[in-house]
Amino acid sequence: MRRKSAADRREDIIGAAAQVLLDRGLLAATTRDVAERLGMSSGLLNHYFNWSELRSLAFGRLVDADRSRALSSHNHEPADVVLAAFVQTCFAPEYDALWRLWIEAMDLGRSDANLGAQLRRCDLAWHQGFADLIRRGNGERVWRCNDADGAALRLIALISGLAGLTLMPNAHVSRQDAIRHLGVAVRYECAAPVQQAARRRLSRAKRATK
Amino acid sequence: MRRKSAADRREDIIGAAAQVLLDRGLLAATTRDVAERLGMSSGLLNHYFNWSELRSLAFGRLVDADRSRALSSHNHEPADVVLAAFVQTCFAPEYDALWRLWIEAMDLGRSDANLGAQLRRCDLAWHQGFADLIRRGNGERVWRCNDADGAALRLIALISGLAGLTLMPNAHVSRQDAIRHLGVAVRYECAAPVQQAARRRLSRAKRATK
DNA sequence: TGCTCAATTGAGCAAGCGCTCAATTTAAAG
DNA sequence: CTTTAAATTGAGCGCTTGCTCAATTGAGCA
Numbered sequence: 001m002r003r004k005s006a007a008d009r010r011e012d013i014i015g016a017a018a019q020v021l022l023d024r025g026l027l028a029a030t031t032r033d034v035a036e037r038l039g040m041s042s043g044l045l046n047h048y049f050n051w052s053e054l055r056s057l058a059f060g061r062l063v064d065a066d067r068s069r070a071l072s073s074h075n076h077e078p079a080d081v082v083l084a085a086f087v088q089t090c091f092a093p094e095y096d097a098l099w100r101l102w103i104e105a106m107d108l109g110r111s112d113a114n115l116g117a118q119l120r121r122c123d124l125a126w127h128q129g130f131a132d133l134i135r136r137g138n139g140e141r142v143w144r145c146n147d148a149d150g151a152a153l154r155l156i157a158l159i160s161g162l163a164g165l166t167l168m169p170n171a172h173v174s175r176q177d178a179i180r181h182l183g184v185a186v187r188y189e190c191a192a193p194v195q196q197a198a199r200r201r202l203s204r205a206k207r208a209t210k
Numbered sequence: 211m212r213r214k215s216a217a218d219r220r221e222d223i224i225g226a227a228a229q230v231l232l233d234r235g236l237l238a239a240t241t242r243d244v245a246e247r248l249g250m251s252s253g254l255l256n257h258y259f260n261w262s263e264l265r266s267l268a269f270g271r272l273v274d275a276d277r278s279r280a281l282s283s284h285n286h287e288p289a290d291v292v293l294a295a296f297v298q299t300c301f302a303p304e305y306d307a308l309w310r311l312w313i314e315a316m317d318l319g320r321s322d323a324n325l326g327a328q329l330r331r332c333d334l335a336w337h338q339g340f341a342d343l344i345r346r347g348n349g350e351r352v353w354r355c356n357d358a359d360g361a362a363l364r365l366i367a368l369i370s371g372l373a374g375l376t377l378m379p380n381a382h383v384s385r386q387d388a389i390r391h392l393g394v395a396v397r398y399e400c401a402a403p404v405q406q407a408a409r410r411r412l413s414r415a416k417r418a419t420k
Numbered sequence: 421t422g423c424t425c426a427a428t429t430g431a432g433c434a435a436g437c438g439c440t441c442a443a444t445t446t447a448a449a450g
Numbered sequence: 451c452t453t454t455a456a457a458t459t460g461a462g463c464g465c466t467t468g469c470t471c472a473a474t475t476g477a478g479c480a
Contacts, residue, residue, distance in 0.1 A: 043441085153375075
């Protein structure tokens with residue numbers, strides 16, 4: 001195998017490991033898979049990383065890239081548009097592998113300290129990004145949410161739970177269902193103030209007709 | 211080892227396997243752990259079960275028992291009391307092992323067909339039980355929920371997501387936080403009609419003073 | 421009492437895992 | 451060109467896993 005500097009080699013390995021994780025999952029992926037994908041010897045891989053370290057690094061890189069794409073990439077659009085787009089797309093098939101990794105990390109992160117620390121970091125970053133988006137929406141007056149942090153945490157927890165239900169073979173919750181349920185929860189948490197007032201008027205009118 | 215009938219032996223093994231699962235988790239538990247706990251040879255265990263089958267059976271038994279305890283055991287109490295008790299207790303330390311199994315099953319159930327089928331069954335049963343409880347509350351007029359099935363699914367998904375956050379070592383979500391967040395979601399989904407009216411009056415009064 | 425067959429044993433197989441290490445190759449410094 | 455240190459190799463070690471199978475044991479029946 002053509003020689004490279006240590007830094008370049010490390011980058012190659014992390015990138016390949018990330019692809020292997022997407023293909024096989026955190027649990028099924030092996031060091032030999034990564035080495036084979038790069039056409040390098042298994043010994044070289046272990047010269048740079050141990051598996052726990054490499055797996056955590058590759059996982060963190062994937063999650064970070066995904067978060068940037070989902071939350072930070074289109075900061076020019078209004079918060080409600082960004083959130084609506086996220087709700088519509090987050091359960092699309094192309095993200096199955098990522099949610100699968102997330103669920104696996106919730107399990108393996110308990111026994112693998114590297115993975116646990118990485119998951120915690122990713123968790124906090126997602127939480128932060130989501131809460132910021134909700135606060136931005138408050139500022140733009142597209143909704144009114146008095147507990148952005150709490151809402152962000154609840155929505156993220158709901159998403160991972162829904163992902164778990166959706167990803168099962170023979171799942172009894174379809175992607176469309178998951179999107180719908182997430183949309184309902186989003187409306188609970190981030191109700192548009194205008195709609196709230198309208199709904200209040202409506203219910204008052206109903207009582208009046210009784 | 212003292213001889214037993216096939217049926218008794220199978221029961222012994224399933225029971226011991228359930229305890230091993232609680233102790234070590236779905237992933238770390240091994241056939242040897244179960245055999246050792248019963249003081250029997252590993253060969254005998256494999257005479258009655260293969261590991262995939264046994265693990266799924268033991269998992270299902272644990273989840274079923276827990277569901278009975280949480281939802282069906284005190285049917286004489288009002289639905290809101292049952293639900294409130296569930297919210298307060300579901301994240302208690304004694305159920306950590308169970309939630310851990312649930313999260314592990316979301317992962318392993320994708321590659322282990324037995325476990326996948328068992329998880330699906332348990333999922334549907336929990337969903338059914340939860341939705342029934344919500345509908346009972348509708349009948350008792352302790353709340354008004356127009357989408358009991360949807361609410362049940364969202365709450366279960368939220369719970370598993372919160373459990374995943376809570377169970378991590380160095381979790382940034384405490385048990386108290388999890389209870390609070392679940393309580394908030396329950397109020398979203400099953401708002402007491404009386405409280406709704408009171409809140410409406412309150413917000414009207416606020417606008418009047420401005 | 422002897423027979424029979426199912427329950428039970430436990431050494432060990434085959435496979436997979438992360439990782440080691442002595443040996444080899446090669447880019448770069450002197 | 452020579453030297454040197456670092457990159458690279460790959461056979462294989464040590465361990466764990468689920469599971470097999472020939473051999474052994476013992477409860478129930480004639």
